[in-house]
Amino acid sequence: MNTEILRIIEGGLANDKRKVVSYSNKLADRLLKEGDTKLAICIRKKIEETNLHSGVVADALRNAPLDLDSRLQIVEVIPPAGNVNKIVLDSLTQSQIDEFVNIVQNSSRLEVQGIDIPKTLILYGQPGCGKTSIAHYISYLTGLPLVLARLDSLVSSLLGSTAKNIRKIFDYVKDFPSILFLDEFDAIAKARDDQKEIGELKRVINSLLQNMDTMPRHCVLIAATNHPELLDRAVWRRFLQKVEVGMPKENALEDLIRLFCGEGQDKIVNQILNTKGLITVFEGMSPSDLKNLFDRAKVKGILSGQKDISISHLLFSVFELQDGERTEDEYILYLKSKGLSQRTINELTGISLRKIKGLTVNK
Structure with a gap:
């Protein structure tokens, strides 16, 4: 002592x-x-x-570990942001994230009662579903800085260097309360039955397992992957909480549309939600794709001198994301395939009703 x-x-x-x-x-x-x-x-x-975070982060940045080969920093330290973007999750995912945050915030109480568990979370799901946003959200709620591992520097071409870099990162976060965020986790946690470069892969996995097992309880580990099926089983078992982040459905999709439309766009939101078949246009899109879509529609509106989002701009932006031709005829048929009536297509796009009828009557 x-x-x-x-x-x-x-x-x-x-x-x-x-x-x-x-x-x-x-x-x-x-x-x-x-x-x-x-x-x-x-x-x-x-x-x-x-409130030591600003000083701790500043000190941490000065001592960030480097890859010996490239001399590049292998981590980026991000202070907990007060203006973190709002996230929209389904009720099950939200409850799982809330439970993990509650564990982190009350770790001292749990330790006093003799409950010593690792604060580890893995997020998995398709690209663009919000895994990185969730990590920033947890950083904001807990007040802990996010230490983001930079895979471009972490994964080295030199034999044995990747395992050494992993050890450097874990040694680094031991010195201050923080959240270590390993994005694209499958790049370093791939199953050891992969026959390619099996020796190096074993070294990397063994280093990862050893460091996870000796991680101080004041540290938090969050990993994210688009390919959970590729992960080594021993690594997978090390995570206390495993959360699948799926595509938005039903109420979550409506909430995302409200969020990305922004303030003062109630008319457009109501039109999207109340026009029969219109919301189906956005089904199957990730939160990231939806945000890009609405941002693009806003840009088109601003450049054309409009204050409100144009439904026409929005629908055509969705259509542009699809495979196939980009003609007006294909545009009409695409909207028709989503269940929109001839009259609705006319009102939303301004395309003449005669052309719509002539194109869709026999389709």
Whole structure:
């Protein structure tokens, strides 16, 4: 205990906030083991309540680990943002994320009761469904900085360097409370039965497993992948919480449309939600695709001098994302295939009713 106290004093005198936080956490761990739970909880709360994040992040950036081959930083430290984008999740996913956040926020209480569990979460699902946004959202709710591993620097072409870089990242986050975010996780956690470069792959997986097992309890690990079927089973089992992030459905899709339309667009929102068959145009699209779609429609509206989003611009932007020809005839047939009536297509696009009728009457 004397060692921890001396190191805290050294850190304070040297204005090394990372050292103060690190050894304060170690002191709290020692006190818990010795039965002095009240003082341990007091220390943990003081760390959490004191606004050290800006200083810790600044210090962390100065000491970010490098890939020895490229000399590039292998992490990016992102402070918890107060203006984090709102996320829309289905009720099951939202409850799973809320449960994980609750565990992180109450970890000291759990430890006092003898419950020592890893704060690990893996998010999986199709691209663009919001996995990265969820990681930023958890950072915002917990007040912990997000340490984003940069895979372009982490995965090295040199034999053995990737495993060393993984160890560097885990050693780095041990020094301050943070969330380590490993995006595109399958790049480093692929199953060891892959016959390609099996020796290097085993080294990487073994390094990953060892570091996950020795990760301090004040650290949080979030991983994200589009390909959960590729992950090594031993790595998969290390995660406390496994959350599938799916495509938006029903109410979630309506909420996303409201969100991406923005304020002052109630007329357009109501038109989309109340026009028979119109919402089917947006089904099957990821939140990322939806945001890009509405942003594109807003840009077209601004450039054409309109304050409101144009349904015509919006529908044509959706059509442009489809495969096949980009003619007006194909556009009409596409909208018809979504269940829109001839009259509705005419009203939404301005294309003459005669042409719509002539094109769709025999289709």
